[in-house]
Amino acid sequence: MKFWTIQSLEAWDQAVTSGYLVGNPKYIDKDWLVSYRWMMNEMKKRLIYYKGEFPIWLWTKRPDLRIGGRLGKGQQGVLIEAELNKDEVLISDFMAWHIVLNNDYLTLSEEEDNKLANGTFLKTKEQSWIRIFEYHEIKQYDYWKGEDLLQAVTGRIELSRLKKIKEFTSR
Structure with missing residues (x-):
């Protein structure tokens, strides 16, 4: 399956150096750590290859880079397409995650x-x-009707699993 992630150039440079992409806790708001830890526990329960890394956030549909809010305005980043198996990702509703x-x-x-x-x-x-x-x-309930915006998380992604990399400047 194809998934996409948006990463800063700094994160991409670290991935190139290490040979893999992995989540970094320094980018997580301290108020969200409880929620991230909960997600990581769910990843441990549901993903057999997960080793406890901070999550890499993925999209199930290619994001439109013309829409702002992906990175800070004017920040350089990369859109990465990865080929992953369904058992390597945990898919969830983006709005419900909030x-x-x-x-x-x-x-x-x-x-x-x-x-x-x-x-x-x-x-x-x-x-x-x-x-x-x-x-x-949840989409069967009026509270949650609307666009199906799905996200996914995974642990570590080896660079060999990446299919396309596109540099961009965030709007």
């Missing part, structure tokens, strides 16, 4: 919101987060 990042409950409906408010919601916060991986199911 509920995890914000350390909130992932509810699917107004009814679940009401249950959460009155203390009768039966899932823990972390149990509700599992729904980010059930991306086909």
